[in-house]
Amino acid sequence: MTGMSTDPIKEAKTQIAEARQNRITPEMHLVAADERLDPEEIRAEVARGRMVIPANPRHTNLHPIGIGIAARCKINANIGNSPTTSSLKEELDKLDVALKYGADSVMDLSTGGEINRIRDEIIRHSPAPVGTVPLYQMMSLVEEPQDLTPEIILDVIRMQAEQGVDFMTLHAGLLHHHLPLVERRLTGIVSRGGAIVACWMSFHQRENPLYTLFDEILDICRKYDVTLSLGDGLRPGCLADASDEAQFAELDVLGELTERAWAAGVQAMIEGPGHVPLDQIAMNVERERQVCKEAPFYVLGPLVTDIAPGYDHITSAIGAAVAAYHGAAMLCYVTPKEHLGLPNLEDVRQGVIAYKIAAHAADVARKRPGARDRDDEISRARFAFQWNRQFELSVDPELAQIMHDESLPGQEYKMADYCSMCGARFCAMKRTKTANSRK
Amino acid sequence: MTGMSTDPIKEAKTQIAEARQNRITPEMHLVAADERLDPEEIRAEVARGRMVIPANPRHTNLHPIGIGIAARCKINANIGNSPTTSSLKEELDKLDVALKYGADSVMDLSTGGEINRIRDEIIRHSPAPVGTVPLYQMMSLVEEPQDLTPEIILDVIRMQAEQGVDFMTLHAGLLHHHLPLVERRLTGIVSRGGAIVACWMSFHQRENPLYTLFDEILDICRKYDVTLSLGDGLRPGCLADASDEAQFAELDVLGELTERAWAAGVQAMIEGPGHVPLDQIAMNVERERQVCKEAPFYVLGPLVTDIAPGYDHITSAIGAAVAAYHGAAMLCYVTPKEHLGLPNLEDVRQGVIAYKIAAHAADVARKRPGARDRDDEISRARFAFQWNRQFELSVDPELAQIMHDESLPGQEYKMADYCSMCGARFCAMKRTKTANSRK
Numbered sequence: 001m002t003g004m005s006t007d008p009i010k011e012a013k014t015q016i017a018e019a020r021q022n023r024i025t026p027e028m029h030l031v032a033a034d035e036r037l038d039p040e041e042i043r044a045e046v047a048r049g050r051m052v053i054p055a056n057p058r059h060t061n062l063h064p065i066g067i068g069i070a071a072r073c074k075i076n077a078n079i080g081n082s083p084t085t086s087s088l089k090e091e092l093d094k095l096d097v098a099l100k101y102g103a104d105s106v107m108d109l110s111t112g113g114e115i116n117r118i119r120d121e122i123i124r125h126s127p128a129p130v131g132t133v134p135l136y137q138m139m140s141l142v143e144e145p146q147d148l149t150p151e152i153i154l155d156v157i158r159m160q161a162e163q164g165v166d167f168m169t170l171h172a173g174l175l176h177h178h179l180p181l182v183e184r185r186l187t188g189i190v191s192r193g194g195a196i197v198a199c200w201m202s203f204h205q206r207e208n209p210l211y212t213l214f215d216e217i218l219d220i221c222r223k224y225d226v227t228l229s230l231g232d233g234l235r236p237g238c239l240a241d242a243s244d245e246a247q248f249a250e251l252d253v254l255g256e257l258t259e260r261a262w263a264a265g266v267q268a269m270i271e272g273p274g275h276v277p278l279d280q281i282a283m284n285v286e287r288e289r290q291v292c293k294e295a296p297f298y299v300l301g302p303l304v305t306d307i308a309p310g311y312d313h314i315t316s317a318i319g320a321a322v323a324a325y326h327g328a329a330m331l332c333y334v335t336p337k338e339h340l341g342l343p344n345l346e347d348v349r350q351g352v353i354a355y356k357i358a359a360h361a362a363d364v365a366r367k368r369p370g371a372r373d374r375d376d377e378i379s380r381a382r383f384a385f386q387w388n389r390q391f392e393l394s395v396d397p398e399l400a401q402i403m404h405d406e407s408l409p410g411q412e413y414k415m416a417d418y419c420s421m422c423g424a425r426f427c428a429m430k431r432t433k434t435a436n437s438r439k
Numbered sequence: 440m441t442g443m444s445t446d447p448i449k450e451a452k453t454q455i456a457e458a459r460q461n462r463i464t465p466e467m468h469l470v471a472a473d474e475r476l477d478p479e480e481i482r483a484e485v486a487r488g489r490m491v492i493p494a495n496p497r498h499t500n501l502h503p504i505g506i507g508i509a510a511r512c513k514i515n516a517n518i519g520n521s522p523t524t525s526s527l528k529e530e531l532d533k534l535d536v537a538l539k540y541g542a543d544s545v546m547d548l549s550t551g552g553e554i555n556r557i558r559d560e561i562i563r564h565s566p567a568p569v570g571t572v573p574l575y576q577m578m579s580l581v582e583e584p585q586d587l588t589p590e591i592i593l594d595v596i597r598m599q600a601e602q603g604v605d606f607m608t609l610h611a612g613l614l615h616h617h618l619p620l621v622e623r624r625l626t627g628i629v630s631r632g633g634a635i636v637a638c639w640m641s642f643h644q645r646e647n648p649l650y651t652l653f654d655e656i657l658d659i660c661r662k663y664d665v666t667l668s669l670g671d672g673l674r675p676g677c678l679a680d681a682s683d684e685a686q687f688a689e690l691d692v693l694g695e696l697t698e699r700a701w702a703a704g705v706q707a708m709i710e711g712p713g714h715v716p717l718d719q720i721a722m723n724v725e726r727e728r729q730v731c732k733e734a735p736f737y738v739l740g741p742l743v744t745d746i747a748p749g750y751d752h753i754t755s756a757i758g759a760a761v762a763a764y765h766g767a768a769m770l771c772y773v774t775p776k777e778h779l780g781l782p783n784l785e786d787v788r789q790g791v792i793a794y795k796i797a798a799h800a801a802d803v804a805r806k807r808p809g810a811r812d813r814d815d816e817i818s819r820a821r822f823a824f825q826w827n828r829q830f831e832l833s834v835d836p837e838l839a840q841i842m843h844d845e846s847l848p849g850q851e852y853k854m855a856d857y858c859s860m861c862g863a864r865f866c867a868m869k870r871t872k873t874a875n876s877r878k
Contacts, residue, residue, distance in 0.1 A: 082859055082860060082861060082862045082865070083862035083863070083864055083865070111861065111862060111864070111865050112862070136865070139864070139865070145870070182871065186815060186818050186819060186822060187818050187821060187822040187868060188822065188867075188868055188871030188872070189867050189868070189870070189871040190867045190868060190871075191867055192861055192865045192866075192867045194867065195866075195867035195868075195869075195870035195871055196870065198870065198871065199870050199873055202873075237818070237821075237822075237867075237868070238814065238815070238818035238821070239803060239811055239814045239815070239818070240811070240814070240815050240818060277800075277803050277804050277811075278760060278761075278764050278800050278801065278803070278804035279764065279804035279805070279806075280804075304760065304796075304800035304803070304804070305796060305799050305800045305803060305814055306813075306814040306815075306817050306818050306821075307796075307799060307813050307814055307817055307832065307833060307834055308792070308795075308796050308833060308834045308835070309817075309829065309830075309833050309839045309842070310833060310834075310835050310838040310839045310842050311792060311793070311796060311834065311835065311838075313753075314752075314753055314756055314793055314796055315796050315800070317753055317756075317757060318756060318757050318760045318761075318796070318797065318800060321717060321743065321757045322717075322757075322761065325717050325718065336842065337842050337845075337860070338860070339821065339829075339858075339860070340839060340842040340843040340858060340860070341842055341843055341845055341846045341847065341858055341859040341860055342846060342859045342860050344845070353747070353750060354750070354753055356747075357743075357744060357746075357747050357750060357753055357754050357757070358757065360744050360746060361716070361717050361743035361744045361754070361757060362717065364678060364716050364717070364743070364744060365716045365717035365718035365719075365743070366718070367718075372678055372679070372716075374746050375677065375678045375679070375744055375745040375746055376625060376677070376678070376679050376745075378745050378746055378748075379625050379626050379676070379677030379678070379679060379745050380625060382626060382676075382677070382745075382778065383625060383626040383627065383676075390748065390778075391748075393746065394746060394747060394748050394749060395746055395747045395749075395750065396747070396749050396750065399749040399750075400748045400749045400779060402749075403748070403749050403775065403776050403779040403780055404779040404780055406776075406780055406783070407780045407781060408780065419778075419779060419780050420521055420780040420781045421521060421776070421777070421778070421779070421780055421781050422521055422550065422631055423521045423522035423550060423551070424522070425522055425550070425578070426521070426522070426550050426575070426578070426631045427631075427634075428627075428628050428629045428630055428631045428633065428634035428676075429626060429627055429628070429629060429634075429676070430634075431584070431628070431634035431635065431637065431638050432621065432627030432628040432629075432634055432637065433627070434638055434641075
């Protein structure tokens with residue numbers, strides 16, 4: 001009997017552990033209010049692992065969110081410097097812009113200098129959950145991937161958990177016997193974390209340490225309620241590699257790790273591709289759902305074509321909207337700078353807006369409570385020629401007004417029953433009213 | 440027997456009439472070569488009305504295209520001035536930009552001054568088929584919609600046909616008894632042509648003259664092989680109005696008019712919405728296919744949310760990609776300036792590129808012959824770090840290079856095996872090669 005009371009899993013205070021004990025946490029109440037859902041429904045979703053609430057108690061200024069099929073589709077913005085580019089100030093500006101335009105979470109993917117300090121500042125500034133890929137910091141402590149040791153791996157994960165990171169991407173599902181499958185690919189491994197792990201395994205001819213250390217990792221995650229974002233190190237990097245054996249072999253392992261996380265009282269979500277032709281997206285979402293028992297699917301885009309570097313916020317917003325419509329729970333944005341360089345502030349803005357559009361379109365299509373209200377309100381304002389109201393309701397009010405005012409800048413045009421697109425004589429909405437009033 | 444030889448329908452030289460006589464025209468041969476299809480397949484598709492080749496013999500510098508489910512998905516760019524904005528020079532610049540970035544056809548929607556001259560110049564300059572909405576020019580000849588007469592209507596259509604217009608949008612399916620259905624809508628009628636016709640019917644309390652004059656219109660179209668683009672005057676202007684009774688009542692009439700066009704030896708395609716939630720797009724495409732007997736579906740977007748004026752090239756590219764994947768044959772672009780003002784040159788560029796992406800993504804998803812070749816080639820260049828080749832294969836080579844060079848401008852970086860996104864140390868593709876070479 002004393003054995004039971006000291007069982008660390010039973011004692012766990014993670015959201016999933018609490019939910020399974022039939023307790024509704026303050027975080028669940030907040031999520032329920034934001035989602036206009038019943039707190040009991042949130043609890044039930046978290047209990048069965050179909051929703052995660054990444055909420056590390058050390059992230060004290062956090063406003064928690066629920067990520068799962070029952071909730072509004074979320075979007076994540078990746079920020080962080082690279083060894084060649086950017087500074088703390090720039091990264092905090094990116095955080096502000098990402099939050100302003102509607103990012104629900106941010107990942108600090110810094111790989112350049114001052115990794116600890118940048119992450120610390122981002123966590124302190126962000127009311128949104130903050131995620132990381134701890135492998136990047138681990139790499140700052142060694143020369144080459146093969147130099148990573150179990151100590152370094154667990155120390156960095158623990159250190160970041162203590163710092164308040166809410167969710168962590170760990171590429172624990174990419175196994176040694178998957179490596180030959182990669183050789184058949186057009187673009188190999190395109191996940192930075194996946195590539196590091198692959199190098200380690202290839203050098204040592206041993207199993208992925210994130211996999212062999214998974215129990216120890218779960219202990220840390222449980223202690224700080226860090227949500228696992230099970231990374232897809234073998235996500236395809238081009239259409240040609242999509243839905244291949246390598247991708248799905250890793251997904252099978254992620255399904256196994258999901259169950260181990262749940263059994264350990266740890267929340268988990270699953271990362272997904274990447275680059276997927278439009279006709280394979282629904283299948284990919286469905287396959288994740290089956291293999292990973294409905295754990296929330298967190299997809300990167302996917303891009304539906306490879307031919308548009310510079311416009312990959314668009315190529316991927318198409319895939320993201322379709323993935324979310326079919327059931328993806330969170331969308332990791334892609335900026336216009338993808339494949340070309342580190343995103344700057346404007347790229348972050350463009351990426352967040354494109355993804356806000358994709359996620360919202362999916363919410364409307366899935367008929368989530370109240371999802372279409374803002375669409376209807378802006379349409380009403382449009383039909384009433386309330387230009388200022390229309391700008392105000394837009395995802396980017398400043399741009400909407402600038403575009404309108406480009407041709408008709410005067411204040412008098414803010415009440416005009418037409419714009420420069422069709423002009424007064426050809427405005428269909430104006431004529432509708434004339435036609436209606438005659439009857 | 441002499442009666443038969445002077446039957447104007449039997450004598451018709453339109454593509455559909457020729458196809459039905461089992462003749463493969465030079466235009467069909469050209470389309471077959473471009474589409475990598477058999478000329479006989481093109482003929483068969485045109486004969487059954489499932490493909491149109493808008494090719495007015497008076498458009499002498501035309502390079503014909505095939506629009507239909509068997510062919511690559513096409514994109515149309517609307518250009519033309521409005522009463523408040525733009526000039527001939529600007530419109531010709533828009534034409535050049537639209538063609539440069541891949542528009543397959545252009546519509547001159549000028550409603551401002553110099554309508555005839557602008558159209559004439561556009562036709563002379565454009566190797567792509569040119570479409571119009573003749574109602575706009577009709578309106579330049581009268582004060583109010585109710586002043587339109589059968590003479591004006593037929594004269595303008597004939598005059599434009601003589602000028603070499605390849606396809607014309609005519610809102611012939613919006614009938615008098617549909618008008619009450621519009622009153623229930625949030626944004627009424629948003630088609631300029633539809634609104635003009637509605638005003639006419641409402642004033643005169645009589646049937647749509649484009650409908651009552653349809654046989655005369657068909658005579659003109661047959662003579663000049665003008666392809667009818669049966670306009671959807673009742674297309675929804677917001678998500679709330681999508682797939683409503685008004686929209687589908689008009690669609691039923693378009694189905695009837697399609698069969699009348701075919702019987703008269705005239706090519707026809709069907710215009711579609713506009714604003715449609717993601718979950719209703721497949722249904723809309725399927726419904727058009729059934730009601731209009733597989734006549735090519737030419738959709739405007741559709742936008743999948745109303746909340747993003749300034750970004751409607753993105754909201755609509757999402758809908759367009761999905762519509763094309765489900766079978767739409769041509770996508771009418773929407774620019775970022777939609778709902779806000781007349782597009783300028785940069786808006787045209789952004790609109791065409793977004794739609795090139797949408798159409799291409801659908802072609803890949805539909806597994807059209809060779810559709811993915813360019814994706815694979817650019818992916819190969821990416822994996823080989825051939826930066827210049829990657830730029831060259833992009834939809835917008837200049838932008839791709841500018842974005843890349845923003846952080847790593849030097850010539851030495853054009854062969855570097857990394858970019859500023861991840862830096863040398865974190866490039867996954869670089870590491871893949873290291874891992875592979877070790878085995």
